[in-house]
Amino acid sequence: MEKQGNLHIVMVPWLGFGHMIPYLELSKCLAQMGHRVSFLSTPRNIDRLPSVPLDLRSQINLVKLTPPPVDGLPEDAQSTVDVPPDHLHYLLKLLDELEDPLSAFLDGDPSPDWIIYDLFVYWAPRVAARYGIPTVVFGSLSAMTFSMMGPPSVPMVPQPKKPEKSTGPPPWVPFPTIVVQRYYESVQNAKTVSTCASGSDLTVGRRVRTTLQGCHAVAIRSCPEFEPEWIRLLRELHDKPVFPIGLLSPSISEINGTQHDTWVDQDQEWLDTQKRGSTVYVAFGSEFQLSKEQVTELAFGLEISEFPFFWAYRGDPRLLPIGFEERTKGRGFVRLGWAPQARLLAHVSIGCFLTHGGWSSTIEGLALGKPLIMLSMFGDQGLNSRAMEERRVGVVVERNEEDGSFTREAVTKCLKLVMGEDEGGPIRSNAREMMKIVADKERHDQYIKEFADYLIQHRRRDVVPAHVR
Template sequence: MEVEGKLHIVMVPWLAFGHMIPYLELAKCLARMGHRISFLSTPRNIDRLPTVPHDLRPRINLVKLTPPSIDGLPEDAQSTVDVPLDHLRFLEQLLDGLEGPLSSFLEGDPSPDWVIYDMGVYWAPRVAAKYGIPTVFFGPFSAMTLSIIGPPTVLMDPQPVTPEQLTVPPSWVPFPTNVAFPYYTAERLANYSKGRESGSGLTKGQRLGLTVQGSHVAAIRSCQEFEPEWIRLLGELYQKPVFPIGLLSPSIPEIDGKGHDPWVDYKWLDTQKHGSTVYVAFGSELQFSKEQVHELAVGLELSELPFFWAYRGDPSLLPLGFEERTKGRGFVRLGWAPQARLLAHTSIGCFFMHGGWGSSVEGLAFGKPLIMLPMIIDQGLIMRVMVGKKVGVEVPRNERDGSFTWEGVAKSLKLVMGEDEGGPIRSNAREMMKIFANKERDNQYIKDFVDYLIKHKVPDPSA
């Protein structure tokens, strides 16, 4: 029996940890308010999620949906970290194969009050409609990114977009802006958006267009204090309520249930001076070439700055002798690293990263200026915004092919960590903590969102 005034919400994120983690953060926020969450994904993804705090476990049900076998996809490949970017079509097929399991889950009693679903889960609204359940599209993006990509009418247009079209602000943006895709990401995005290989017969744009179109409400990982004009525009483009639900900024993770504190592996940072060290992390999905890894490593080495590199790539790609030459000044951590704890450390002075929205939120929540090397999707857009707000810099690039050099890497590091130009950038990043680390304000955003969900849920006919 449901508690009066409390909701049962089903969540279906896209198969990427950059989406599953903010979905889980939202689930925890909702659970703290007393609502019940069913968080649905594949078995391997559920097993790899961060530990849910003990006090919230009774209200967060992690549900494993059995995926189909997909030709061309290894059996244990169930998220974007498991496949190269050119194999994402196989993950889309895997995701689409969860439509039946979701339908079976929604048949349960009592019926959920809302389904919150992610980009590409375009079939969730039609499944929920069978059971009379309203839906929310929650894109863990900035309002700027979703506005630039465009309304459903644009996304549904089968006419392919060109890279040149993506490198200028779109016509539906009514205010002056220089935010547009750099050519080196625009070309890849244009080719990606044309693809129909997932088996659905839809382009990537059409999948997203149907995702937005089918929802009753949209929610975004953002706030009025950071991008009010873009939030207002997105509501006009979507022609439906759009709720900013705050930035879901990270909390320092707890020690895991086995009693092991992962921080014991990072005591090296405690020996470094306050604000002296560059934290380097490009996530788990980017796959750098050997040449790119060499440019990054040599740039770090010749910057002569202390650095902590959370390296998720192939260790054999690192330059021969790199770790030995930088021993004592640099630390290379292979595999997973507790990013929030690292960014919170007083010795970390800046964050060298890809410019993704989730990483940008984490960095600015701890007041760290950003050194950005955008590679895919909306990273170039976010980089332009952050450079415009003077909280970070872009590593110099070849605008056509996106290539970069160790000289550009070292120069960018020295600029941000130096006293002259770097001082104001670091100061601006610390000032951004007032927005990105404001948990009280974020909780109010979520409360306003939940109030709407309670008011507009479908009444229980048996009540």
């Protein structure tokens, strides 16, 4: 047991870097307050995490849990960046194989005051209950996304409705909103929610319900100033404490810090040649590969828009249209592989962010005052995108309702709207105003402190284990 006022917290994130990175950021925030954190994941994932700052390394223990091999999954495939989306069932199985290693870790160091775990880790409350350790679900999602899942008592089995039958948000949302799931998204998400781990009949939907029923509190990556109505609704839906812990957005000092030493001079030199606010930054995260058709339409949309662009492209370069780079030479820059996104977005030449609408990317863009053009690909991205369009800090690219396809003309239309001198003015202004909330580190640090105070007041000696189903 840690001394009074200091905690030992175990973190168990999902096997995706879009989850592990926010977990690491939360770990650093708690470590800065003097708490000790054990961050648990597979060996390859631990090795690929960003370096922990030197002054926090004594407080953050990166623990490698080694699961047994999973049939059908290559040995070095341990996260969502390593496998295609249709291999989710293998990763779920790999995640479940961490249950025994977590128990072994607790046997060797049974001192944690709390376990903070992800939405897919349905077995974490079962393990925690054996040791009398209270738990928090931290999904690193917005309050809106959590709320759209509905109350824990409602089965999470979405039934896609044809476009002509779509009527609006679910019945538990009591206020008007444009945040609804499109037909093509509901088809995709229904498939995901119905997925089971290899050799199991437990669906993703039931996993999520089990994690939420078994925890003592819920933490969300948000703040009341950013999503006031959704946070109020989430608290009404869940009969347990709900904590907005801030947006975990990068500070300017972090963006310019030594952890970005892979910054390439050629990138900055090219951006330096562009006019202030003239250039579109394009990136779709690390966990989704665009199809040839999507790459083609996006590339031609950028080309015919005539705006300068910097495309951080992680896909197969052979999918780019023939002659595209040559035709846009000087006006466009295609950066292959990984790129330091926050630092690129911070450059004065960047005028807007064409993004998939992932929650981390959305926060990074708005933390730097960049308006958004949103072209979602999977998961919560469509909902995030419409929530940001509702707040008029960006626009959503028009899609075919049946299959989600889009055209180059739709891409160009959004670029001209957001980057246009007159029409885009209010959107750009709103994004700059939103920056005052998203980039307010003092505000978000206070929410982390309030969360940590709750953890201190309700540490393991004061709690009765949650009911575990």
